[in-house]
Amino acid sequence: MATKGTLLLLIVLLVAAADAQLMQKGRRRATTAAAAPTHLHFYFHDTVSGKSPTAVRVVAPPDASSMPMFGMVNVMDDPLTEGPEPGSGPVGRAQGLYMGSDQARLGFLQAMNLVFTSGEFNGSTLALLGRNCPLDDVRELPVVGGTGAFRFATGYALLRTHWLDLRTGDAIVEYNVYVMH
Structure with a gap:
């Protein structure tokens, strides 16, 4: 047995x-x-001037004379487009905030959702959180999550300033995002 x-x-x-x-x-x-990571390429349009800004200051820096950006907080709902021209095809929106967090130079803590409104990833989002120094040639922000097609996403975004108006603060930034999902 x-x-x-x-x-x-x-x-x-x-x-x-x-x-x-x-x-x-x-x-x-x-x-x-x-x-294999998914590569996304688009342009971010941050407009802080004019009658229809896409980013607004909600907290002014406490001492704008000695540290003009330190302590400042802007909230944004910026368009993302296929090309650098403002009228090029829409990809989505960058919604979140950036705050002046460096006392020595222009540096932001940036927290945002990339909300995709067209194409293959319509309805999905990516969450980015990190340091952004706009005067550097290339910046890297980590992808910390996502929704929809990007659930469990990780990766990084490389940012390059395409155009910056130092007088107004308006900018167009090229994004190359590499995401695992």
Whole structure:
């Protein structure tokens, strides 16, 4: 009797091991297929001047004479477009805030959702949070999450200033976003 029980236990263990091996191979395939990042390219239009700004100051810096941006908070709902021209095809909106967080130079803490309103990712969002120094040639912001097609997203965004009006603060920024999802 013990031999039949041992044989049955051995068969169950072999089937379980084979099943686990098949599941592991399936997971490895799924992980490999998802390993290639999605590359998104678009332009961010931040307008703080004029009659229809897309970013507004909600907190003024406490000492604008010695540190003109430190402590400032702007809230934004900026358009994202396919090209640098303001009238180019819409991609979505950048909604969030940026605040002056560097006492020595122009540097912001930026927290925003990229809300996609057209194309393959319409209805999905990416959340970015990080340091943005607009006068640097290239800045990197981490992707910290997302929704819809970007659920469980991680990645990074490379930002390059395409155009900046130092008099008004208006800017157009090129975004190259690489996201795993």
